[in-house]
Amino acid sequence: MRAISGLWRWRHNALCRATDLAEAWVALAGLLLILSLAPLIGTLVGGAAQDALQRSVREQHQSRxxxxxxxxxxxxxxxLTVDPEGASAxxxxxxxxxxxxxxxxxxxxxxxxxxxxxxxxxxxxxxxxxxxxxxxxxPLDSGTATTHAALAGFGAAVAAAALVETARRIVVWRMVRRRYARLEQEWDRAGPDWGRTGAGS
Structure with a gap:
């Protein structure tokens, strides 16, 4: 949401730099990837885990x-290797x-x-x-297998979202470093004339 509001804010702003727009677009792309890619990966991983676990449930019920x-x-x-006070029944x-x-x-x-x-x-x-x-x-029962598959899918979706967010932060960090490097160069060029009236004229 911040990405969309950032793009809207900079739309007709004379102070808008190209890097500001680029950061806003990177944030928007990251948001869209998280909203589309993370659920897709979670669904695929959860479905694959569900198929594998339900197959295991059937095999275990046939062999046990x-x-x-x-x-x-x-x-x-x-x-006793555990404290009887803290052990469950x-x-x-x-x-x-x-x-x-x-x-x-x-x-x-x-x-x-x-x-x-x-x-x-x-x-x-x-x-x-x-x-x-x-x-x-x-043997594993069907309900427990479904719970494990759902947790696997959720974990995969969270991991995908975290990966996208990490990539976004790295890209923005590099952009900010590049901006600061250019700013340092500008300061170095302006430095000898700083504070001197009419210097360089």
Missing amino acids: HRVTATVVRALERPP GDLRSRVLAGWTAPDGSRHEGPLMTSVDDPDTGDRFAIWTDARGRTVAR
């Missing part, structure tokens, strides 16, 4: 299976020896962490495994 594990016995809790989980049947029918047994409070033999809880029964992380 939710099975029920049964507590064989509770295991001794490992020593999810951080203080129980460690148990559990057994489960894999999707391929094989039987497995091993130590697992569970959120079951005071687990007893025979308690059941859900876990995620691959087709062979190895435990894996819970």
Whole structure:
């Protein structure tokens, strides 16, 4: 907006220098680029991230299976590496020896962490495994993938806008330096005659 008002202000001003107009045009070009390029880049990056993440969601849901594990016995809790006062309830989980049947029918047994409070033999809880029964992380859900894609698109748009603004500032800085260099040269030429009446006449 400042660029437009700057152009309008200098339109018929006798004091307007070519550099003033050039700076205003650079500012206007930067504004238009930010308003057009940043949303476009954000949309493209967000769309690409959405496609990749949703493909990953589908692959994970096909390759990971939710099975029920049964507590064989509770295991001794490992020593705390965090302050129990500052830890959330999810951080203080129980460690148990559990057994489960894999999707391929094989039987497995091993130590697992569970959120079951005071687990007893025979308690059941859900876990995620691959087709062979190895435990894996819970698959990404579609909503979380969409949120990540939106954040990626927003981040790309902000980065594009920052890049355009940085380029604009560099161009204006160079223009101002060039103007000051010319002003210094003019002062150097006028310097010997400064303050002397009739000098050089």
